[in-house]
Amino acid sequence: MTQNRQTKYIFVTGGVLSSLGKGIAAASIATLLKNSGLKVSILKADPYINVDPGTMSPLEHGEVFVTDDGAETDLDLGHYERFLDENLSQLNNFTTGRVYSSVIEKERRGDYLGKTIQVIPHIVNEIIDRIKKAGEGNDILIVEIGGTVGDIEGQPFLEAIRMMRVELGKYNCINIHLTLIPFIKAAGELKTKPTQHSVGELRRIGISPDMIICRSEMPLNRELKDKIATSCGVEKNCVIESFDSQSIYQIPLLFLKQDILTPISEFLNLGDLKVDMSNWDSLVKRVIAPTKEVKIAFVGKYVDLKESYKSLTEALIHAGANLDTRVDIKWCDSEKIDDQNVDEIFKDIDGILVAGGFGNRGVDGKIQAIKFARINKIPYLGICLGMQLCLIEFAKNVLNLEDANSVEFDVNTKNNIIYLIDEFIDNSGKKQIRTYQSPLGGTMRLGGYECKIKQNSLLFEIYNQKNIKERHRHRYEANPKYRSEFEKYGLIVSGESDGLIEAVELKDHPFFIGVQFHPEFTSRLTRPNPVILGFMKASLKNVR
Template identity: 80%
Template sequence: MSKQTKYIFVTGGVLSSLGKGIAAASIGTLLKNSGLKVSILKADPYINVDPGTMSPLEHGEVFVTDDGAETDLDLGHYERFLDESLSQNNNFTTGRVYSTVIEKERRGDYLGKTIQVIPHIVGEIVERIKRAGEGKDILIVEIGGTVGDIEGLPFLEAIRALRAEVGRKNGMFIHLTLIPYIKVAGELKTKPTQHSVGELRRIGISPDMIICRSEMPLNRELKDKIALSCGVEKNCVIESVDSASIYQIPLAFLKQDILTPIAEILELGELKPDMSVWDSLVKRIIAPTEATTIAFVGKYIDLKESYKSLTESIIHAGANLDARVNLKWVDSEKVDSENVDEILKDVDGVLVAGGFGERGVSGKILAIKYAREHDLPYLGICLGMQLALIEFARNVLKIEDANSVEFNKECKNPIIYLIDSFIDAHGKEQIRTHKSPLGGTMRLGAYECEIKPKTLLAQIYNNAKSVKERHRHRFEANPKYKPDYEKAGLIISGESKGLVEAIELKGHKFFIGVQCHPEFTSRLTKPNPTILGFISACIKNAK
């Protein structure tokens, strides 16, 4: 008989965006560093099947796992905090649950019964939670949204039923809520928390622990009031105060002895996490000795959540290099030939991030040209690599109509073309692809990249022969132009079964473009080598 997985269910109250994901990941980090096998699941009540076709303006970043799942950005936080690679089992939505139940009904799996929210929808949610927890000591389950949301009711019923099934020693409820500060009155108010917990109790869930998000620390009297009114033990009221860095949260929780009540409720014995390495890295985030400034060139700079993994990976690299990386956000739509010199004259490096569509492309190409001509460290990610190829083709190889079929389907020199064209021309190559719901072919998930020896890429990956990184894109670099590039000094330093994975400029301080998204595999304790190499070059350039 397999060992019973223990569950920690995390819900949110009052309003969204309070940081349930960070709180869940922080608890997971402490438990993992205590020697337990831990995983995390995000259950999203929205009806979309996944965030893959949702606008960045609507949902922020789409995080991609090794197995090609397009998931909620909270999974990125989970991976970065836990240093674990998660899968499509670690994130699901209402849309996915209903799709599965309807498919089962159409196949006759329910033997013609009437399909209802209880037991069928709730039962499917419970099964998915159990599947994610297999083989783990503890599974942390974060329920998206806020208590009181109509779409969240089946999820709350599912965790209530699962806790009843496994018993108190195998399941606990943590509720994260806002303690607002009313400036005029000069007071922190607990009433919204009391209402939120009341709503939970109405549906049969009594929290075992309350985590309080607030702008300032809570005094003992206030914590005792929350404990009394919400029916939890006094040591089960934990504060989560605004911090300079999200990576301080596990340390703040540890300081408040959060693991003692968790260990008591779940009968885990004494827990003593080793957070020494984490602590030293956090100190470097807060008070580093070096500094550098990079231009972050993109078109979603007003919505920085769209680049969440990338900005976090830059923080990881900075912490490991003991440097503060200042980001100069550059709206690529506002860059032109008249102002590019002025915009980039005071930076130590240029980063062009991934993206879709033609908007802002001309500004990105101008920034790439500036970095190439001024020997400024450059990193191009996904579209950033493709545009570096287009810029080089136009300005060095003098191919005037060089373009991507994404921007001009009829271009005579398609430097970048659809992956379908590559597969058609190289039928023998086994390229794993996914069909998106919108009909396009995509490369999603982890792919192996063979690294050319004696290149900058080989150097930053410690002379590894190959490496796996994650992808999310539809367009590929056309290998037809490879001889022309290499003859002119642009090296193809990484390939995957004939597909161009990485490029670099010979004789340049640091000029790399990668087709993958290296930010998806970066962790605080293990920064991604590509990002680390780029930030290191920027620090040297600053000196």
């Protein structure tokens, strides 16, 4: 497409119930369009009233994904980046809370010249403006509307996309509706009635879907797909199935096999699209049927809610695919690890990973896991809190500082290995003072920061460059006061950023690295993060 042509929009809505995989479907379509040569981006519009998910519990929302520019976003942004292999920004995710906050701020400033502020037009227009802003400079913007059709909170968003279609006209917008085709075990049948009701609800508010993506436990037969097309008023080639698959990375290939790009191209007047997914297909084959296997202990406190670690588990899959290796994750609840059972828990493990987190719950178990990895020469990767705890463990058991701790867990500790500082560096490289009056949102070091790597270190060997940029989400930092003692006994600082300790590693150990940043946020299927890939390589060498 030429630069002077306006952005075209693909709106993705969901029906029947939530958590069907709208994000994966949207990301899959985006991947196919990008690989056909178009400039594509994605936006997630969330109807919940929170300003962002930054202060939401992982039990409520799963992972908070952090963009390079420091936005705390919905976890679907992680899927978007991993599929598209592109960095997104705060423009690519907004909520009802953010929309209302903006409108109210404008009203207080007098921007509306004393008019009565209403959902229509003011809230809806704010939504439209944000969608258009995210679409600037792209051939295609895919807009996923969070929640389910029929939700009260989603109505302004649906009205916004209805109005955009009227405004932009033919060949510039299409509506894709993802819905559930449930299998009723007692009847032995897949049922289409919920989908018909969902489409009926969309039509009631003035939106007619151009394409329907059917989530189901199994493939649909031709008769069933034709029935959906007829009852929902779409062309027969616009009923796309998305049945349960072994890997989410199969979905773009499944869509491509059903020739999904042909009707999309016709609706948007994109011409003949040629797409090359050969490299993707090769990697997916190694996700599904690899020739090697490695067993990784994943130590965390949300092991019963794996969505809390979505980016990290996906990053392990990326590294595994590139090494033709299946990653067998042993989920280890850190609250249940102690000095009596630690040997038994990790006896058959090839590598140990301690993930990030907040709060002191499960910390003692994580420290036991770190000690086991250090003493028994098991490859270890500590991320964020996982790095901080490896410093505390080393201080306790090697430096013999028995009261070593983080001020997050004990504000009165005499040996504050991890402490709270009030000076951070913003993304422009300038010093920025931030206060810590609130323990919740707005107090953290967020987004991408430069890290200088020490030459002749394992980390330098892994990244093969002096300067890297990785993303952060934390409040506490390693105290440089103890640096000389750590290095005297073999735990060296191998990465730093303007005096802040970014990475540490243990000498005379096959692989023992802690990083303050979150490498999982920049990992892609086609381009795994180097330090996670390095951890996997070391763990493979340790396979017994």
